[in-house]
Amino acid sequence: MQFKKRFSYPYIAWSVLFVIAPLTIMLLYAFGVLGGEGITLDNFKTFFQPAYLKIFAKSLLMAAICTALCLVVSYPAAYYISRLNGRKRNILFTLIIVPTWMNALLRTYSWMTLLAKNGIINNFLTLFGLAQMNLLYNNGAVFIGMVYNYLPFMLYPIYSTLIKTPRIYEKASMDLGANRLTTFFKITLPLSAPGIITGIAMVFIPSVCMFVIPDLLGGAQQMYMGKLIQHQFFQKGDWGFGSALAVILTIVILTIMYFINKYDADSLKGENMQ
Amino acid sequence: MRRIFGRIYTYMLLIFLYAPVIIMAVYSFNESRTSKIWGGFSLKWYISLFSNKQILTALTHTLIIAAVAMIISTIIGTLAAVGISGLGKYSKKTIMAINYLGIINPDIIIGVSLMLLFTFMDLNFGFLTMFISHITFCIPFVVISVMPVIKKLNTNTINAAYDLGAKPLYTLRKVIIPQIRPGIITGALLAFTLSLDDFVVSFFTTGSGVTNLSIYVYTSARRGISPEINALSVLMLTVVFTLLVAVNLRMLKTERKTK
Numbered sequence: 280m281q282f283k284k285r286f287s288y289p290y291i292a293w294s295v296l297f298v299i300a301p302l303t304i305m306l307l308y309a310f311g312v313l314g315g316e317g318i319t320l321d322n323f324k325t326f327f328q329p330a331y332l333k334i335f336a337k338s339l340l341m342a343a344i345c346t347a348l349c350l351v352v353s354y355p356a357a358y359y360i361s362r363l364n365g366r367k368r369n370i371l372f373t374l375i376i377v378p379t380w381m382n383a384l385l386r387t388y389s390w391m392t393l394l395a396k397n398g399i400i401n402n403f404l405t406l407f408g409l410a411q412m413n414l415l416y417n418n419g420a421v422f423i424g425m426v427y428n429y430l431p432f433m434l435y436p437i438y439s440t441l442i443k444t445p446r447i448y449e450k451a452s453m454d455l456g457a458n459r460l461t462t463f464f465k466i467t468l469p470l471s472a473p474g475i476i477t478g479i480a481m482v483f484i485p486s487v488c489m490f491v492i493p494d495l496l497g498g499a500q501q502m503y504m505g506k507l508i509q510h511q512f513f514q515k516g517d518w519g520f521g522s523a524l525a526v527i528l529t530i531v532i533l534t535i536m537y538f539i540n541k542y543d544a545d546s547l548k549g550e551n552m553q
Numbered sequence: 554m555r556r557i558f559g560r561i562y563t564y565m566l567l568i569f570l571y572a573p574v575i576i577m578a579v580y581s582f583n584e585s586r587t588s589k590i591w592g593g594f595s596l597k598w599y600i601s602l603f604s605n606k607q608i609l610t611a612l613t614h615t616l617i618i619a620a621v622a623m624i625i626s627t628i629i630g631t632l633a634a635v636g637i638s639g640l641g642k643y644s645k646k647t648i649m650a651i652n653y654l655g656i657i658n659p660d661i662i663i664g665v666s667l668m669l670l671f672t673f674m675d676l677n678f679g680f681l682t683m684f685i686s687h688i689t690f691c692i693p694f695v696v697i698s699v700m701p702v703i704k705k706l707n708t709n710t711i712n713a714a715y716d717l718g719a720k721p722l723y724t725l726r727k728v729i730i731p732q733i734r735p736g737i738i739t740g741a742l743l744a745f746t747l748s749l750d751d752f753v754v755s756f757f758t759t760g761s762g763v764t765n766l767s768i769y770v771y772t773s774a775r776r777g778i779s780p781e782i783n784a785l786s787v788l789m790l791t792v793v794f795t796l797l798v799a800v801n802l803r804m805l806k807t808e809r810k811t812k
Contacts (some may be wrong), residue, residue: 283635283636283638283639283721284636284639284640285636285641285721286632286635286636286725287632287633287635287636287637287640287648288632288636289629289632289633290630290631290632290633290636290648290692290696291648291739293629293688293689293692294648294651294652294655297671297685297686297688297689298651298654298671298689299651300670301663301666301667301669301670302662302666304666304670304673305662305665305666305669306668313673352566353566355559355562355563356562356563358559358561359559359560359563361564362559362565371563371567374567374570375566375567375570377794378570378571378574380793380794380797381574381790381793381794382750382751382752382767382793383752384752384767384770384771385574385770385772385786385789385790386574387572388577388770388774388782388786389573389574389576389577389786390573391774392573392576392577392580392776392778392783393573393576393577395777395778397778398778399576399580427569427570427573430566430570431570433793459678472704484657484659485659488659488660488661488662490661490753491752491753491771494775495774495775500767505661508661508665509661512665512668515622518669519664522669525661525662525665525666528661528662529658529662530571530658531613532657532659532662536657540670545673
């Protein structure tokens, strides 16, 4: 079946031109080969200024807190749904997944309609004679937007692993005299680790890069990595530094994916040995 | 007791997930702009939506881009999925890794890198750049939609076609494509939806004059909320939602068939 090979050539050509080449050009800009004055590390040095490191740290921290919160909030629900049977389980699970089909821009915008100064929450507050509050354009609003957008991405993989793990292990643990809590922490939780790890990746990666959420809910003052990149390209016109930031972000993401794939490979090996 | 707690908790989570969107949808039918909580049912924001020239142009742009992206990415992606199975182990691994990269790469990186490429190539930002970028992020999803169907393809039929003297393209058209059609349609629908839904990549690769719906929503939302944008969001959500229901039902159906 040698002939078939040729059919993949257009895609290979396309990938080289529009996936590999753009990333290479991004690297060239970051190192000053393009748009600069020859190879230099200046753009990366700029990044190590306290102001930018602070933004980077803030993005990582916010993403980490958001990931942790998503995990804590979604685990009980994933667990509960996975223990239901048949139809009810499928319906509930579908209901959780459907919001992920809407795009982040619109979901974030829907929070604007709630939180804005003349938005719905404030309208209700005035109705009851309470003072209007500043709900939008602060870190809290960004935080709500993040958790709201990424929560289902955490729930989905956890649920998938929970329904796949045979219940016999839990039954065995109970038969051997462990109580519910011990069984959960010694059996159920460790067995769902692959789902948790995938969930962490699926939430952490987009939340480090997010740019729409802080822009719409955080206002002009709140700076994050994604927004900083956009800022460098559109407002500052510093493409070299913008590219350097994008390169750094890509490295962060690839590192995370590397560890997750490694973990996956290890756990697969473990399964094969059994 | 535990069950009741679990149930209440899960339903509360669902309310959290749905409330903002539902409230936005309800308010898009609100007669008054913002002064009152509820000014009565009205379709006036939807009517003003369809008399707004800017929005109509944006809608046309969105549909043209989605159609072009769907057609080209489906062709390239389907051919690729057919071809990949004929590649050697090493090249297969490399190409699947690049495909995977296209799926996990955050849209901001795709957007920025393509924008740099287009500047480097001295292309005019506009339709062409939008087409290229949308095709680029759609192909990987077409490939992963078609791949599973190809794996189940009966290779004897292909060999038979060869033995009977059919040329590769003829075999592709008459033997392979009819067998993998469900995967292709799923992939095409997915590509169309992804293109309709995209904001970030479009934002970085669009040029003057080519505004699509999501860019329009973004620029208006930055100025604050308006019932008109609520209405537009509701319409966009409905379309994307309907398409995705179709995609998922199709996937379920093919899964059941192959089982």
